[in-house]
Amino acid sequence: MSRKADRIDRLAELTAARAEDGRGHGVWREAFDRTRRNPMAIAGAGTVCVFLFFAIFGPWLAPYSPTAQTWGNEVFPNQNVFVGPRAENWLGLDNLGRDQFSRMIIGARQTLLVGVVATLLGFTVGALLGGTAGAAHALGGVWGRRLDAALMRVTDMMLAVPALLLAVSVAALLGQSLATVMIAVGVAQIPIFARLLRGAMIAQAGRDYVLAARALGVRKRRIALGHILPNSLGPVLVQGTLTLATAIIDAAALSYLGLGNPDPSTPEWGTMLADAQRFLSGAPQLAVYPALAIIVTALGFTLLGEAMRESLDPRLRK
Template identity: 40%
Template sequence: MDSLIEINHQGDIRSPWREFWRRIITNPVAVGSGGFILLLVLVAVFAPWLAPYNPMQSDWTALSAPPSWHHLMGTDELGRDLFSRIIFGARISLYVGFFSVTLGMVLGILLGLFAGYYGGWLDMLIMRGADVLFAFPGMLLAIAVVAILGPGLNNVIVAVAVFSVPVFARIVRASTLSLKQAAYVEAVRCAGARDRLILLRHILPGTLSNVIVFFTMRIGTSILTAASLSFIGLGPEPDVPEWGNILAMGRSSMMAGVWHISLFPGIAIFVTVLAFNLLGDALRDTLDPKLKN
């Protein structure tokens, strides 16, 4: 187990949190990607005040209008301001990405802890169930879940959460198998501590570094999957300002030379997913003791 304090070459004692933040703020990739994500969160929170127009209001005098001073990113086929719709789309995309991955993480952590700690038939049952879910590509599994539950924003969250559960379960199980053999866990067990106390206080904290890294990267994947489901008509209603819906609306206009309807939501999805992946890589470099100098 990592020590609770860290001493640098000058003999100064640093707490793990101070050392973590020191390594993060000296990593330009982490600062850049984290700053963009923070800006995106602020945009989503203050969307009603930042959007210049109502995202559902149509301007019938400017149908599929190109970018201009009045409409910075142009308008869609119904004359709705594209810039305003993308701003409100950030709110929906972050909502889906965060809550779907959180749901999958909670279920995966519980299953991984039980499987790794108790082993036996429970471990076999949980891991074989994970193998069944791994047999399907993530996007195909999400389509199947939405096809069963029906289109809708909440059903998209459930679908994205389902294919996140087995990955979290495997990550936590692998860490639990290693940590339950540690000397401090054996000492606590010999002292008569209950399994619940051992799992929550002594094993779970040791798995969180890997979970945090994967959680960050999984949000980007979930945003991309949710946008893909909306693009093929399995997401929220078509008039909802969601990035996948906006991209799907611009699909029919591309052959007519109207490029901006598909370009700007595509850029928003690309940059957001890239930022979460880069932040996840930076967190992995910071939290993994094997990568420290």
């Protein structure tokens, strides 16, 4: 009971302070204030910042070249002889005598590049489809409803195929390359963004401010693009953060299946994990390091995305 009373008192003080300032705060400002007080958001943001730091400054932080086989004479994979962590090699050496710590740092950039580009591709195309369908539904009319139905049937066909299977199919058609991984993972995310934005726009179309705009004679196109669409982007942006974590995992899965970068010397966490499977008995750490990096990074983006979702959803506000 006392905790509830304390929360009420703090809310009253905050309301009074805002009243004295003579100005309120927008939805995004309030969402940011709630997010930065959320321990889950702090943990996720901290993990993401560490990942971004190594991905951006990796070439300057890596002590050695990630492709140089400097200690190749100390490693004998056929005889199950590997070198573990030591002073000059913090994470040991891989099967070719390359510094594992340097490869992990440089691999962060490749993983970030794949995840960001794939997410941006899925977000752009999905938002275009979902925004067009949502605007057509909001504008009404026979042609608007038909366009909405046609676009959503295409989206439903994409949703009928599991995301990873769809990504594998696209990657198999386009061939083995890093760009193929980006396109394949991005295509698999398109229907998620399309459906989410369309649903948000349809929900916004029934709000009071839309009815007021129509009563004032504002043109339907301006209502859809100038009012409904901007107010529907919040859930889509949050989904983008969550999708980034999924994109990193899917990209690692495609690299693990041999559909990623054909150059094995280029460090990428998924490729490193795939290469390490042959040496699990002698050097399990070669698989543990990239696997932990993928898991922790995906967890960071997931925690941050969930915290943002709670902050923007009025039903989940604390």
